Amino acid sequence: MLCSFFILSWYSSTVNDCALITETWYTKKHQDTLVGIPNDTLFRRDRLRGKGGGVCAYVRSSISCSVFVPGVGAQSRVNDVEILWLDCTLHDCHYFVACCYHPPKPKYNYSVLLMFCLVILITLIVCIVMLSL
Numbered sequence: 001m002l003c004s005f006f007i008l009s010w011y012s013s014t015v016n017d018c019a020l021i022t023e024t025w026y027t028k029k030h031q032d033t034l035v036g037i038p039n040d041t042l043f044r045r046d047r048l049r050g051k052g053g054g055v056c057a058y059v060r061s062s063i064s065c066s067v068f069v070p071g072v073g074a075q076s077r078v079n080d081v082e083i084l085w086l087d088c089t090l091h092d093c094h095y096f097v098a099c100c101y102h103p104p105k106p107k108y109n110y111s112v113l114l115m116f117c118l119v120i121l122i123t124l125i126v127c128i129v130m131l132s133l
Contacts, residue, residue: 011037017060017090020099024054043067045084045099055084055099064089068096070120081113085120096124 011019026035026046036042040058043065047053059065068087083100098120102113 011058017063018088018097019058020097021056021058022054022099022101023052024056025052026054026056041065043084043086045082047082053082053101053103055082055101057084057086057097057099059086059088070123081108081116083116094128 024044024046026044028046030046032042032044035056037058039061041061042056042058044056045054065086065088068085070085081100082103083098086095086097086099088095088097098117100113100117102110106113
């Protein structure tokens with residue numbers, strides 16, 4: 001947690017609008033009020049079992065942003081793939097942001113992660129095309 005403190009202290013002193021963090025080790029025991037950053041919104045996807053892992057995103061509060069849940073699997077959990085999708089709007093531009101942790105020895109087949117990301121990207125492209133019509 002000490003390393004996290006220094007990283008988050010550095011980030012809060014920069015002009016960046018977003019920080020994506022992997023290997024947070026956050027659990028439900030870590031309250032947002034303890035790991036949050038003033039003027040930022042914290043989005044988390046904690047590992048449900050076992051230690052390590054987990055991803056989160058700190059996004060400046062001035063940016064319109066929400067969690068995006070793709071229509072693949074419950075809460076975008078496909079064979080323990082740890083991925084957090086965000087739907088953000090900044091200066092009238094729409095962005096989809098993903099923060100993913102791929103462990104050294106995953107419990108899923110590597111091709112599952114690639115296929116999952118490919119399906120999501122194709123879905124996003126279709127959505128963007130449909131919105132532009």
